[in-house]
């Protein structure tokens with residue numbers, strides 16, 4: 001059983017938001033041509049394409065992340081079309097006036113489950129009261145979770161389009177999650193990419209907070225930031241601190257035609273095996289934990 005806890009839903013709305021940010025008024029079609037990516041079409045069409053892709057690779061279920069604030073409806077459309085295949089995640093900007101209303105609407109009427117916070121991108125510290133209000137709104141709904149991007153942040157598509165990325169990486173310290181995670185102990189907090197370079201801080205935070213999880217997604221090229229870090233070593237460290245039940249496999253797949261990133265799955269599978277992680281623990285990491293959290 002394979003479940004991917006980190007896939008982006010690059011909808012038409014996602015591309016039109018980037019186009020607006022660039023200020024050139026390009027159509028989605030023109031933007032996708034420039035990127036040499038496929039035009040996603042309607043949310044229903046993109047959802048169908050994702051299902052075909054998951055089927056082709058034997059992936060049972062996946063997260064779909066609405067990857068700009070305000071794109072919850074696109075993922076909601078995918079969920080209502082394929083409720084057994086997808087779990088809805090959505091990016092929230094806590095500095096927006098309507099952040100709490102959006103979270104409430106997304107987690108009730110739209111059926112999305114995970115609010116994704118990017119403190120470095122939105123320039124809102126994890127200790128900020130606006131962050132607290134958003135997390136409180138999420139935690140009020142059963143079956144939800146919070147995703148907090150920490151460590152190094154670079155958004156490939158923004159780079160490709162020449163969009164400025166004025167990220168304040170100092171705001172993405174996993175230790176700053178602990179206050180929130182302890183205040184909302186029943187809400188899982190997922191830190192993607194093992195903390196994206198802040199492995200030690202992520203392990204420290206997760207050691208103190210039993211509701212902090214990591215996802216394994218992306219190429220994890222942050223391992224080059226410290227001497228001696230290897231992916232098997234990272235898996236081993238995470239297993240020894242978090243145990244097998246708080247590690248969620250993910251790829252960070254996003255656009256087509258590249259589709260689901262099988263190569264990342266294969267390299268993580270090899271790394272987990274090289275780390276000496278046994279079959280039953282691997283089955284939790286690569287699928288079971290996702291089903292338990294998002295049953």
Ligand SMILES: [Zn+2]
Nearest residue numbers: 006008192252
């Ligand atoms: Zn991602």
